[in-house]
Amino acid sequence: MKALKVPATALLAFGLSVSLAAQQGPNNDSSNTVARPRKPAADANSAPVEPDQAKIPSKFTKPKDAEPPEGAPTFRSDAITVTVDTAVVDNKGHFIPGIPKTNFRILEDGVPQQLAGFSLGEAPMTIALVVEFSAKFQQFYSSSWFQTLSAAYGFVRLLKPEDYLAVIAYDLRTEILSDFTNDRQQTSEAMQRLRIPGFSEANLYDALVDTATRMQDIEGRKAIVLISSGIDTFSKLTFDKARKALQDAGVPTYTIGLMQTQREFADASGRMGAVQRLDFLQADNQMRTFASESGGMSFFPRFEGEMPNIFQSIIQALRTNYVLSYNPSNQARDGKVRRIKVELINPETHEAVRLNDDKGKPIKYKVIAKPGYTAPREVE
Numbered sequence: 001m002k003a004l005k006v007p008a009t010a011l012l013a014f015g016l017s018v019s020l021a022a023q024q025g026p027n028n029d030s031s032n033t034v035a036r037p038r039k040p041a042a043d044a045n046s047a048p049v050e051p052d053q054a055k056i057p058s059k060f061t062k063p064k065d066a067e068p069p070e071g072a073p074t075f076r077s078d079a080i081t082v083t084v085d086t087a088v089v090d091n092k093g094h095f096i097p098g099i100p101k102t103n104f105r106i107l108e109d110g111v112p113q114q115l116a117g118f119s120l121g122e123a124p125m126t127i128a129l130v131v132e133f134s135a136k137f138q139q140f141y142s143s144s145w146f147q148t149l150s151a152a153y154g155f156v157r158l159l160k161p162e163d164y165l166a167v168i169a170y171d172l173r174t175e176i177l178s179d180f181t182n183d184r185q186q187t188s189e190a191m192q193r194l195r196i197p198g199f200s201e202a203n204l205y206d207a208l209v210d211t212a213t214r215m216q217d218i219e220g221r222k223a224i225v226l227i228s229s230g231i232d233t234f235s236k237l238t239f240d241k242a243r244k245a246l247q248d249a250g251v252p253t254y255t256i257g258l259m260q261t262q263r264e265f266a267d268a269s270g271r272m273g274a275v276q277r278l279d280f281l282q283a284d285n286q287m288r289t290f291a292s293e294s295g296g297m298s299f300f301p302r303f304e305g306e307m308p309n310i311f312q313s314i315i316q317a318l319r320t321n322y323v324l325s326y327n328p329s330n331q332a333r334d335g336k337v338r339r340i341k342v343e344l345i346n347p348e349t350h351e352a353v354r355l356n357d358d359k360g361k362p363i364k365y366k367v368i369a370k371p372g373y374t375a376p377r378e379v380e
Contacts, residue, residue, distance in 0.1 A: 079327050082108075082373065085121065085221070085295075086342050087321040091364040095316055096355065099344065103353050107341040108328055117325035124162040125221045125318050126180060128211050129155065132228040132258075133169035133194055134202040149194060150304060151227050151256060155311050156187055167191060170207035172199035172234065180218075204228060205235035205242035208290065212249035223296065223318050224253045230283030239286060243293060247337070248374050252296040254314045255287040260302045295370030317368075335377030342369040 084106065088096045101118040131152055152167075159165060167177040167190040178190035208226065215222055237245070246253060263272065263280050272280075284300060291298035297317065299310045328338065344353040344367065355363040 080331055080333075080375065081116075081325060081327055082340075083117075084324040084326075084340070084342065084369070085321045086324055086367065086369060087317055088344065088365055088367050089317075091366075095320055096363065096365055097320075099322070099355075102347045103344050104322070104324060105343045105345045105350075106324060106326055107343065108330065109339050111329055113326040113329060115324055115326050117323070119323045120320070121221075121323040122320050124160070124164070125223065126164040126215070126218050127159075127222070127318075128166045128168055128180075128215060128224045130168045130170065130207060130211055130224055130226045130228070131194065132171075132202050132204070134171040134200055134233075149191070151258075151307050152191060152194070154307050155225060155314075156184070156191070158311050158315050159184075168207065168211055169194060170203060172201040172203060174203070174207040174210050201234040202229070202231055203235040204230065204232040204286075205237040205239065208253070209237055209242050209245040209249075212246050212251045212253070212294075215251045216249040221318060222251055223314075224251055224294075225314060226253060226255045226287070226290070227258065228255070228287070229259055229280075230255070230257050230287040231279060232283075232286070243289060246290060246294050247370075247372065249294075250370070250373060251294060252318075252370070253290050253294040254296040254317075255291045255298045256310065257284055257287045257298065257300040260300050264302075292368075293371060295368065297368060330375075333376045333378040335375060337372050337374050339372040340369065341371075342367050 086104070088099060090096055097120070101115060104115065104118070106113045106115065129152060156165065161182060164180040164182050165178075165187055166180045167187060169175050169177055177193050178186045181187065208224070211224055215224070232239070235242070259280075287300075288298045290296075297313070299306075299313075301307060301310060324342070330338070344355075344365075345351060346353050355365055357363055
């Protein structure tokens with residue numbers, strides 16, 4: 001097995017977006033719809049464009065009666081293209097740079113795909129910070145509530161001026177405290193509103209899916225950072241439906257599960273019953289599932305001192321990664337789920353590649369990848 005020598009320092013995460021040139025529908029704006037940053041507004045003086053003409057210049061429009069000569073090759077301009085933001089990390093969560101294109105292999109439903117593009121990407125981010133804001137959470141776990149606020153402020157401080165951020169709180173309902181903006185004053189004002197919750201319920205599934213659905217058409221590097229206990233009390237959606245919706249939206253979700261220390265103390269002192277213990281275990285498993293199936297990562301800090309490293313891991317995973325793209329061999333527009341797996345292989349033997357550090361010692365690594373995407377469905 002041939003070893004690939006790379007520097008020892010760095011971190012990973014993986015996100016995926018599907019670019020479907022022929023599948024972009026109209027925007028339905030409402031007062032509660034999250035704004036889409038970095039898209040220029042339309043010129044009010046410009047002439048309206050017919051839907052059929054919006055995709056190509058008029059001078060290239062094919063006449064209705066025109067037919068290609070017999071035997072002439074034909075080409076599809078609406079081929080499905082999949083772009084995969086991939087990161088490779090060591091066992092400490094550090095991004096591993098310097099891996100060449102030839103060592104990456106993408107499998108779709110078990111079939112190797114031909115890479116069409118490869119680059120090392122670093123770009124501004126669009127992030128939705130989703131924070132649990134229920135009265136029950138604040139009342140019974142007040143120390144964790146301050147941990148929540150501290151975590152939210154700590155994450156915001158690491159963002160660059162060009163990064164866009166929205167602050168979203170949820171209890172019985174989901175409320176956008178500030179829309180996507182790079183104005184940190186607006187973000188600070190939104191955080192100041194996290195003081196007096198109105199309801200005891202914590203509808204996690206509804207809040208998470210609502211945010212992911214609104215973000216799915218936003219262009220560029222994007223993610224959801226969820227700071228939550230992981231417990232859902234009254235959502236309209238079930239856990240399975242929430243999982244499916246997150247997979248379809250294609251927005252990486254990074255989850256930070258709170259109250260780990262408080263749970264241990266309550267359990268050790270006998271103040272936690274069997275039902276409550278089961279609820280917390282289920283909450284942690286849900287947070288792990290949302291993160292892994294969306295291409296993010298999950299964290300369960302026991303001490304506030306762990307937060308800076310967690311935030312650094314999330315930021316580095318989002319900002320620096322390998323950008324892979326391919327045109328799937330299966331171009332069927334059947335609306336089915338396609339499973340994806342990203343691997344590091346030796347191009348000569350097709351075996352798993354071994355990574356060594358500068359001193360020749362093997363590096364334990366992992367590739368965190370979103371497991372798939374939903375193919376578009378042909379519109380009849």
